[in-house]
Amino acid sequence: MRIDLLMDYWPAIWNGFLITVLLSFVVLALSTPIAFFLALARQSQFAMLRWPATVYVNVFRALPVLIVLYFAFYALPQFGMSLSAFQAATAGLVIASSAYLAEDIRAGLAAVDPGQRQAATALGIPYWRALRRIYLPQAIPISLPPYITRAIIIVKGTALASLVAVNDLTAEAVRAISITYRPYEFLAVAAALYLLINALLAVLQSLAERRIALKHGRVVAGPATVVQ
Amino acid sequence: MVEVRNLKKQFGSLVAVEDVSLSVKAGEVFAIIGASGSGKSTILKCINFLEPPTAGEIWVDGRRVGVVQTGGRLRPARASELRLSRAEIGMVFQNFNLFPHFTALQNVIEAPMAVRGLSRRDAVDLAKELLDRVGLGDKFDEHPRRLSGGQQQRVAIARALAMRPKVMLMDEVTSALDPELVEEVLGVMKTLARDGMTMLVVTHEMAFARDVANSVVFVDGGRVVEQGPPSELLRAPQEARTKAFLQRILRTDA
Numbered sequence: 001m002r003i004d005l006l007m008d009y010w011p012a013i014w015n016g017f018l019i020t021v022l023l024s025f026v027v028l029a030l031s032t033p034i035a036f037f038l039a040l041a042r043q044s045q046f047a048m049l050r051w052p053a054t055v056y057v058n059v060f061r062a063l064p065v066l067i068v069l070y071f072a073f074y075a076l077p078q079f080g081m082s083l084s085a086f087q088a089a090t091a092g093l094v095i096a097s098s099a100y101l102a103e104d105i106r107a108g109l110a111a112v113d114p115g116q117r118q119a120a121t122a123l124g125i126p127y128w129r130a131l132r133r134i135y136l137p138q139a140i141p142i143s144l145p146p147y148i149t150r151a152i153i154i155v156k157g158t159a160l161a162s163l164v165a166v167n168d169l170t171a172e173a174v175r176a177i178s179i180t181y182r183p184y185e186f187l188a189v190a191a192a193l194y195l196l197i198n199a200l201l202a203v204l205q206s207l208a209e210r211r212i213a214l215k216h217g218r219v220v221a222g223p224a225t226v227v228q
Numbered sequence: 229m230v231e232v233r234n235l236k237k238q239f240g241s242l243v244a245v246e247d248v249s250l251s252v253k254a255g256e257v258f259a260i261i262g263a264s265g266s267g268k269s270t271i272l273k274c275i276n277f278l279e280p281p282t283a284g285e286i287w288v289d290g291r292r293v294g295v296v297q298t299g300g301r302l303r304p305a306r307a308s309e310l311r312l313s314r315a316e317i318g319m320v321f322q323n324f325n326l327f328p329h330f331t332a333l334q335n336v337i338e339a340p341m342a343v344r345g346l347s348r349r350d351a352v353d354l355a356k357e358l359l360d361r362v363g364l365g366d367k368f369d370e371h372p373r374r375l376s377g378g379q380q381q382r383v384a385i386a387r388a389l390a391m392r393p394k395v396m397l398m399d400e401v402t403s404a405l406d407p408e409l410v411e412e413v414l415g416v417m418k419t420l421a422r423d424g425m426t427m428l429v430v431t432h433e434m435a436f437a438r439d440v441a442n443s444v445v446f447v448d449g450g451r452v453v454e455q456g457p458p459s460e461l462l463r464a465p466q467e468a469r470t471k472a473f474l475q476r477i478l479r480t481d482a
Contacts, residue, residue, distance in 0.1 A: 115325035116327065122276055122318075124312065124315035125339055
């Protein structure tokens with residue numbers, strides 16, 4: 001173990017870590033609302049909303065994320081759209097992630113008893129109000145565990161950004177290794193830092209599940225742990 | 229109060245309801261009986277357009293439901309117009325369909341606040357009065373899962389009443405209940421009938437139809453087979469199919 005080497009490269013690694021955190025955050029913050037509307041559109045009674053959303057989800061769920069990333073980084077400039085490396089990575093990851101997350105959110109909405117919809121409709125409650133007050137509060141607890149699992153996969157997936165010239169945690173670790181030939185030290189540090197981000201997500205999940213359980217007056221079995 | 233004219237409902241190639249016409253006067257209790265799958269629940273769901281009819285007309289309190297006349301033309305009602313119609317029509321379901329994350333009180337105040345624009349305080353006053361009326365004055369803050377089936381169904385009745393509906397649609401409201409809980413729900417329905425509420429009741433409770441209903445209609449294969457006051461239809465049915473159905477039902481009742 002060469003601690004001194006680690007110290008030399010720590011500023012670059014730390015910088016990469018911050019970029020990974022930022023990229024993860026931006027990707028999740030943008031994908032979640034898009035995924036939410038995709039999920040609603042896929043359930044819509046209007047074919048004009050339902051079909052494009054269904055095609056989008058099925059296409060981007062089926063493609064390797066790396067292909068989507070390469071497309072955003074290498075292919076878009078061919079059409080005159082020049083994005084910075086960070087922008088291209090963000091765009092590619094958001095497009096792919098929103099397709100995955102949409103399915104997790106849709107599964108939660110679909111699991112709500114259809115009788116809830118009948119009751120809300122019969123009472124004359126407007127759709128958006130019923131969604132906010134009645135369907136979502138029941139769908140979110142169901143969607144949360146798969147959503148967090150997917151979020152963790154997305155955080156790990158940001159490592160792909162290193163392949164389109166983003167200086168994220170993986171890129172900095174790989175660069176340090178290529179200079180120092182000390183893979184063990186830098187891979188261990190990178191792994192620990194990824195673990196840190198995802199442990200945080202798992203803690204958030206636990207807290208959210210507990211809050212939901214309290215709100216519903218239910219006893220919760222125990223803290224959930226989803227770290228991959 | 230409720231007029232159903234030549235109602236037809238088709239699901240794909242399956243005709244669930246065909247040429248059904250009913251006329252329910254204000255203050256009347258109108259029972260719809262028939263075997264399961266006969267289309268009686270579908271008739272109720274067409275009245276408030278939970279299932280849009282394939283053909284036919286629905287009139288509630290002198291207004292056409294689901295269709296709006298502008299100038300000389302008829303057009304389908306917009307979602308907002310349909311909501312206003314539905315707000316006048318209370319509905320209670322076989323499986324209660326209470327909102328599980330809300331307390332009894334929250335279940336009752338939600339729609340008056342969302343649809344009628346009641347202030348929270350007014351809605352709470354109204355809800356407490358109604359929950360009192362259905363005998364749940366001590367259960368305001370309980371979640372549905374802590375209530376028995378009979379109690380849940382009474383909350384559901386209070387929830388529908390909170391919209392001050394002109395008519396109540398009751399869709400087999402005691403069918404999912406344990407036998408010993410049926411009576412408490414029927415009791416509430418009898419009180420409503422006494423107070424002059426117009427009700428369409430799809431039911432298997434022949435005693436309730438006999439004692440409370442003003443009119444009974446027997447539905448089979450999506451069509452009205454026979455209609456009349458309970459004293460006639462239940463005691464001296466004219467149609468062979470009605471006789472056969474009543475014999476089956478009364479045997480299982482005994």
